Amino acid sequence: MSAATPVRRPAPPAARTVPELLTWRHGVHPDRVAVEVHGVAALTFAEWESDATAVARSLLRRGIRPGDRVGLVFGPAGWTEYAVAYCGVLRAGAVAVPLSDRLAAGQLDHALTHCAAGALVHGGDTAAPAPAGVPVWTVAELRAERGDEVELPTVRPADLAQILYTSGTTGRPKGVGASHANLTVGAPSHVRRLALAHSERFLHAFAIGTNAGQTMLFNALTAKPTALTLPRFTPLRFARVIETAGVGTLFVVPSVAIELLDSGALRDRDLSGVHLVGSTAAALPPAVAARLAAALPAATIVNYYTSTEAAPAQTTMIYDPARRDAVGRPVGGQLMIAGPDGDPLPVGATGDVWLRAPHPRAYYRDEAANRATFRDGWVRMGDVGRLDADGYLYLTDRHQDVIKSGAFKISSLEVEAALHEHPGITGAAVVGVPHPVLGSAVAAVLVPRPGTAPDELSLAALRGFLADRLADYQLPSRVLLVDELPRNAGGKVLKRHLTSQFDN
Known part of the structure; x- marks a missing residue:
């Protein structure tokens, strides 16, 4: 090939499904590491594509059919296998149900029974009990079968892709369903538009089975850097890994940020390579945001506000001492403060916070909860708040709090x-x-x-x-x-x- 010959890149998929997105990244960056568990395992896009396809064919051979729900139970050391299993389930046309290995047996049984799971897949490193009659398989045995003769089904953007169970802070967890179209909203359409381009790696310690964890999985699919995580979180381990070459972005929840700051693990470390710290899952207290800004002076501190039900709609707030209590303005959707009747309230008025995103999510098999939470694409966040004249959101509280x-x-x-x-x-x-x-x-x-x-x-x-x-x-x-x-x-x-x- 001469120097003047243009490099031909695979075009991104016209239809937005998760398997097509993975195929595109494989075509663009086959040898790039997509997911890495520090000191344990690494997964390239080529391996992710090949192994997910093998898992999909094995699931179909074993009787899983498009639309069937498949539970996925993995711990923090199993992120690479989880990524393979997740995309394998979706490539088979089935529905992934991500679940943490820290769930109690009763919680796991509730989720798998509620979604009527057709199978349970795990990493093999921990026992994963399932309700009677639900087969249990490991990623290793599914991947080993290959099964090239099995034809893969057509997957459409409107198809249900995942059911994610809410955190259950106010009661029994509910299953939140998301389509492929919902999950791929905002995914890049050109290799030069990959997110987090300032980093070679982004570091997180989020649990599988949480909305924050799913965001990290999709960052691995759609952002430039490698998704880096730990087999077990401690403040000292996390702080040490921050110094790994190329770690330019950190994602935390407020409790992890507080642990890092209070433990002293960040002291006397070279943190100059970190340019972005993102906090999610709960409101970041202003005092903690200020401490993060002081501890990582080269980094922009960003608070993300969303929910399992509303994603990918969210607000983002770059820490601003002049607006200490604000949680930001909307990105990827719309924001509204409404009264009890659901009608918008004027600027400055306090009321219910609603977010809206394209291809909205919905509770799985719970029409009563859907009527209370979802309306014409809008999602009632369960929070009380207000907007200022510049469109910044200020939270008052959770309704029940x-x-x-x-x-x-x-x-x-x-x-x-x-x-x-x-x-x-x-x-x-x-x-x-x-x-x-x-x-x-x-x-x-x-x-x-x-x-x-x-x-x-x-x-x-x-x-x-x-x-x-x-x-x-x-x-x-x-x-x-x-x-x-x-x-x-x-x-x-x-x-x-x-x-x-x-x-x-």
Whole structure:
């Protein structure tokens, strides 16, 4: 080939399905590592394409049919095998149901029974029990069969691609279905438009089975850098891997950010190569965002606000001390503040937060929940908030977490943000507890920073610290110190587990 001969690149798929997207990336970057588990395994796009096709043919040979649901149970060390299994299920025309290996047996059984799973696939490193009659296979045995004679079905953008079970912070998890079209919204149409181009690797420690974890999987498919993760998260391990050559982007949840900052693991490290830190899954407290900005001065700190139901619609907020409490403006969709009737409210008014994206998701086999959450492509986020004149969103609270105390409605998020400014607090959750006169009172559950004396976080000391930060009716009337806050696999605090810890 002469120097003047143009390099011919495979065109991106006209129809947007996940298998076609993988085929395109394979054609463009066959030898590039797509997913890497640090020190354990790496997966190139060529391997991803070949192995996913082998898994698809094996599933079809074993009786899985288009539209069947297939549970996928993997731990953090199994990200490369999970990526193969996920795309293999979708290439077979079936529906992937990603599930964390940290789920209790009852939670796993609920998900697999609810979606009527036709099979369960896992990595082979952990036991993966399934309901009676549901076959259990490993990726290794599916991949080994090949089965080139099996014809692959046609997969269409409107076909259901995955069911992702919500985190269950307010009750039993619900299955959220997403089509191929939903999952590939915004995927690049040209190799020069791959995201995160400033990085050779992006680092995360998100659990499989969470919406944040799925975002990382699709970043691996659609972004320029390799998706890098750890077989087991600790702050020290994560901090060490940050110094790996080419790590230019970090993705965290607020609890991980706090662990990294409080552990001291980031001190005395060369962090100059990190240019973007993205936080998701929960609102990033302003005080934590400020600490991240100070610890990684070369990085832009970005907070992402979305939900399993609303993705890929989201708001993004580059940390701005002038708008400390804002969670950003919409990207990839539309944003609305609405009243109880669903009609839009004017700028500055407080109401329900709604997001809208093309090809919306829906709850699987739950029409009552669909009617309450989805409307004409809009998704009711379950949060209360307002918009300013520039279109920035400010969250007041989760609907169920707003504390109604006397004549006041108190935002637990606002109180938590103030608590995170205390130098002796490393974790904070605020809940409402019964009060004989006010109806509810503010109660704070705190994780003390190591070395903090208990009297520094006594009720009197805490109220004194908060006096200049909060109104008197927002001040906690109860305080409980704990070693850690209960969290789900996505890092969200399970507040319903905290209220009962206060004696009435």
